[in-house]
Amino acid sequence: MSTEEDPYSQVCTVSIKPLDGKAEGTCSGILLDTQQGLILTHASLLYPLVEECDPERLRRLVRDGSGDKRIFSGAVNIEVTLPNSDNGLENTFFTNDRTIHPVKLLSQAVQDVRPFVRCKGKLKTIFECKRLRDVLTKLMPSDSWQFVEDISAVENKTEQDNKSGNKAELCYNLLPFFILIKLQNLYPMENVLSVRDSVDNKAGDPVEICATPFGNMSPEVFLNAKSRGILSKVAGPRGVLLMTDARCVPGSEGGALFYCHKRKRLLTGIVIASLCWKNNEWVGLSLACAISEVIGSLKSHLTHDLDKIKRTEYVGGFGQGFIPRLIKHVRCVNVGHNWGSGVVIDSEKGVIMTCSHVLNDAKYSGVHVSDSESSSSEMCNIIYRTPLKSQFDIALIQQKNVTAHLSEDKQIRFGKAVEGEVVYVIGHAIFRG
Structure with a gap:
């Protein structure tokens, strides 16, 4: 299989751990921009870290729809685990599914072949997909839907221990939020992801989730596990909310939802919930947000970096100036x-x-x-x-x-307008050219 049809190398895991704390947030992620090392993941990364967050900044995040690294009370370590693969022909072996190209990493003592590499990262921004929030508020109100791992903890909470209840509320409020992380030591590589527009999705489409169960806890065992199914439901304007019977477990949030066409995989969504409960009864569907909607929301939050995200730029990726x-x-x-x-x-x-x-x-x-x-x-x-x-x-x-x-001018490329993005009007309004 060619690299164009093999996008799994850009699916990863992400972990955030405070320097002076024991809690750790971990989930899956997607390497969205291979030139700048931009990782897109879901805000479920923050669920275990509520005690490490500044309460006022957390409230502002939910209220205003955006935030940054100052949301944490202290310093944190961010680590991203990526599959260790290469496009070279050396050490190539074949399976029935695809060609794998492992890379030899040199240590001081011995030459090793490792299945993954770890990179340091820094939090760039936290942002909300407003269209997703509106759909969730309308179709999945907080009084009847929960998105926690253990629903019994919410049912049996006491007045002395409201942490589970607070967590359930936090999980719901952060469901339409996503996190952008920039890698600090990634060597630029070719981007092999192809994105499918949300308007092309329809119920019954074959899909595949590629994510890592339990996040960064055991990547040597679970890194980029696959789960296949169909799109069970497409809801909201432009099909922003995706539901699938492809199963996943906690830690898979932030993972990639691919549309499957023969041997091709088109990135069509990002997982936002592995477990959901309606009126305290488990619903056996995984939730995802259409990736084109997330990219549109990201663009509206990154006004000064808008021209730098070459792989997600709708207007042509001109760069600075x-x-x-x-x-x-x-x-x-x-x-x-x-x-x-x-x-x-x-x-x-x-x-x-x-x-x-x-x-x-x-x-x-x-x-x-x-x-x-x-x-x-x-x-x-x-x-x-x-x-x-x-x-x-x-x-x-x-x-x-x-x-x-x-x-000799560059051709202008055309793209679909995205609500909330920055636009420019250039013309001869007052004087002739």
Whole structure:
């Protein structure tokens, strides 16, 4: 099986342990950006650490929908365990399922082959998927649904011991929250994950959970265990909430939910609950959140880092200074004494999209375009336009002579709009180009 069809190497486990505490939070995670070492996991990582969190900052997190490393009262250690694999041909062996490429790690004493590696990390941000929260509040209200490991502890709690009750409430409140962690010592590698849009999911789709039961407790035994089933239910706007009969146990939260198509695996969700109870009765379904919705929420929380997440950037991954590059695609569309704005959608053929009303009464010619880098204008032909009184207002024009700097521009990539993301409007609003 090719690496493109083998995304398991980017599923991992995550653990957080305070320097001066005995508690440890652990669950599964996904290496979302292999160049920057960005790990996405679920906020169930915080469940055992409530005593280590600053109470006021924890309340603010639930109230405001975002937080950072200051949520902990003291310093913490974050460790990520990843499968130890390589794309080289040395030491390759085959199984009936896939090719495995173990890496030899050199120690001072002896040469070892280890099944996993550990990396240090730091907490970057904690954020909420608002659309998931709205769906959970509506379909799974806290008065009838619980997401704890032991429901009997909640039922039998006393006035002197409300910790179980507090934990049940915390588990529910943090269900729509996710954590982004940045690895400190990961060597950049190729990203082999392919993401499936949430709108493509439907009940009955074959799926597979790849996660590590009990998190970081025994990765040498359980690292990236698989469980297969179907999507039992897709709920909420854009199918944000996914339910599956693929079974998993505590510690699998943050693991990957893959859509299975022949031998391909498309990342379609992230596990948020391995156990759920309705009216104190166990429901044998695992819950996940659509990964495209989580990425959209992440983008809205990382305004200053938005252009850095290349693998999850919908608009084209321009990197730092992307606005000047976007400006290169903007044209001033001149029709007589009037003008408007357009955007180059095909730089090789010189095709520009604008509004139909900008062209006014122009027929097939009489349209000129110019950009911010040149004082000269170029003739264009109208190749398509909607009627002026139509509910749509779209036109396509094409330059007769495509200039060199235009043909060398990067193509603009298109993506679906995500609620809450940052957008930019660039054009010639007051002055001609």
